[in-house]
Amino acid sequence: MASLPGSRRTSERPGRRPSEFATRSRHGSIDPSRLIPIDKSSAIGGGEDFNVVFIGAGNIMFGSPEGPWNHSFRLEHKLGPRLKVVALIDPNIERAAHVLQIKCNSFVVSAYGNTRVFRNLEEFIKHMNPRTDRPKAFIVGSPPMFRGTTQTGRDIEMQILKHFPGVAMFIEKPVATGPIAELQESFEIGKMIEKSKTICSIGYMLRYLKAVQQMKQILVENDLTVMSTVARYACAYESIAKPDWWDKSKSAGPVIEQGTHFCDLSRYFGGEVDISTVTAHSLEWYENAGHLSKMQIDESKILEENRIPRVTSAVWKYSSGAVGSFTHVVGLQGTNYSCELEVFADGYSLKLINPYVQPVLHLRKPGDDYEQIITFPDDDPFFSEISHFIDIIEDIEEEPESSQILSSYDDAVRTYELTWAIREASERSRKAKEQKSTA
Numbered sequence: 268m269a270s271l272p273g274s275r276r277t278s279e280r281p282g283r284r285p286s287e288f289a290t291r292s293r294h295g296s297i298d299p300s301r302l303i304p305i306d307k308s309s310a311i312g313g314g315e316d317f318n319v320v321f322i323g324a325g326n327i328m329f330g331s332p333e334g335p336w337n338h339s340f341r342l343e344h345k346l347g348p349r350l351k352v353v354a355l356i357d358p359n360i361e362r363a364a365h366v367l368q369i370k371c372n373s374f375v376v377s378a379y380g381n382t383r384v385f386r387n388l389e390e391f392i393k394h395m396n397p398r399t400d401r402p403k404a405f406i407v408g409s410p411p412m413f414r415g416t417t418q419t420g421r422d423i424e425m426q427i428l429k430h431f432p433g434v435a436m437f438i439e440k441p442v443a444t445g446p447i448a449e450l451q452e453s454f455e456i457g458k459m460i461e462k463s464k465t466i467c468s469i470g471y472m473l474r475y476l477k478a479v480q481q482m483k484q485i486l487v488e489n490d491l492t493v494m495s496t497v498a499r500y501a502c503a504y505e506s507i508a509k510p511d512w513w514d515k516s517k518s519a520g521p522v523i524e525q526g527t528h529f530c531d532l533s534r535y536f537g538g539e540v541d542i543s544t545v546t547a548h549s550l551e552w553y554e555n556a557g558h559l560s561k562m563q564i565d566e567s568k569i570l571e572e573n574r575i576p577r578v579t580s581a582v583w584k585y586s587s588g589a590v591g592s593f594t595h596v597v598g599l600q601g602t603n604y605s606c607e608l609e610v611f612a613d614g615y616s617l618k619l620i621n622p623y624v625q626p627v628l629h630l631r632k633p634g635d636d637y638e639q640i641i642t643f644p645d646d647d648p649f650f651s652e653i654s655h656f657i658d659i660i661e662d663i664e665e666e667p668e669s670s671q672i673l674s675s676y677d678d679a680v681r682t683y684e685l686t687w688a689i690r691e692a693s694e695r696s697r698k699a700k701e702q703k704s705t706a
């Protein structure tokens with residue numbers, strides 16, 4: 268008996284047999300057939316308002332020409348007329364007012380008609396009406412340098428936990444971009460979130476790709492152990508015009524800021540990384556092969572020690588014994604990135620290509636030397652991650668394992684730790700080489 272999408276959980280329903288995948292799957296994956304495209308899903312029912320607070324009025328929240336992200340759009344679709352954005356918090360109140368105006372001039376005005384703009388959370392707390400404004404969820408899309416720590420002004424998670432206990436949080440990746448010395452603070456936040464049982468989802472949306480879940484399904488159903496993950500992320504640097512992105516002191520570098528998605532996916536398949544094993548090399552801006560001819564920013568304005576590497580290549584061991592590798596390249600022009608992740612297990616290779624734009628899975632199985640090519644039209648991982656987050660808050664489930672948060676705060680901190688370990692290892696190798704050449 269199929270249940271309607273969006274129906275409320277009715278505990279154990281008699282006569283329902285979970286799918287084979289559900290019974291066999293490990294926690295942390297979703298039956299790919301349960302990932303419903305945005306255009307095939309209808310807004311969830313129930314009459315009550317669903318109050319949301321947005322933190323950050325930037326690209327991730329309201330969209331940008333650079334990519335398909337836009338959380339407000341997915342929430343509007345998921346919640347329909349129930350969505351009420353009670354506050355939009357951003358120190359840049361002009362930007363916030365501008366995006367709000369656009370929403371109010373559109374057909375989704377019912378969600379934004381009463382939205383108030385605040386510079387920070389304290390202002391919202393001071394002016395909120397506890398009866399009508401209490402949020403059910405915070406969507407946090409502020410830059411990572413303003414979160415992920417226990418320090419005043421960069422501790423939005425702690426502030427939410429303190430003033431809004433029990434209220435769910437969706438937080439963008441990476442969890443932070445501060446100095447490595449602050450990593451333990453991020454782990455502490457993860458512990459507090461876990462201890463308080465707060466629903467919290469981190470924006471590693473690639474985990475929600477149908478292709479990724481199909482890869483998981485193949486591994487689980489065939490009882491496979493991952494032997495190796497091979498990840499490659501080549502960005503189109505010509506289209507990256509944000510000066511901060513090119514400055515390690517601002518964005519922490521391309522592996523921590525951008526490659527993080529693929530380090531996270533590698534961990535999703537390979538498991539925990541033995542951080543002490545991470546080794547890496549980089550091609551730097553001052554090396555001949557690192558010269559880029561089509562940069563859109565003026566790199567001479569960035570201090571030499573803060574300029575980003577053009578290539579970073581890392582290898583590590585997982586706790587399972589498997590080997591992982593990741594190469595990040597700042598080398599392509601135009602606009603399209605070239606990204607691939609290959610997962611090897613006995614007899615199998617599962618190669619995910621172009622996950623951002625048009626995911627394709629190349630699957631090689633025992634008994635066939637040729638790869639089968641599987642495509643996933645109309646998949647929208649940004650919708651799936653938001654949809655699952657809301658379903659968990661609303662306690663909506665069709666099968667015990669069908670609604671899941673695939674990226675917890677603590678898990679995301681581990682990805683952050685891996686990306687920092689890669690950066691540090693590459694810097695160590697660079698220094699060692701420099702010392703050798705000056706000796």
Ligand SMILES: NC(=O)c1ccc[n+]([C@@H]2O[C@H](COP(=O)([O-])OP(=O)(O)OC[C@H]3O[C@@H](n4cnc5c(N)ncnc54)[C@H](O)[C@@H]3O)[C@@H](O)[C@H]2O)c1
Pocket residue numbers: 322323324325326327328334336356357358359362408409410411413439440441470471472524
């Ligand atoms: N998952 C993805 O594919 C994806 C895509 C884009 C962005 N992101 C992530 O989203 C986050 C934001 O990126 P963006 O592209 O929207 O940046 P952005 O620069 O477009 O917007 C950030 C906004 O946050 C505001 N802000 C600054 N400090 C703040 C604070 N303390 N509190 C509230 N707001 C504050 C800024 O004024 C700005 O309006 C980053 O972590 C980024 O990595 C993820």
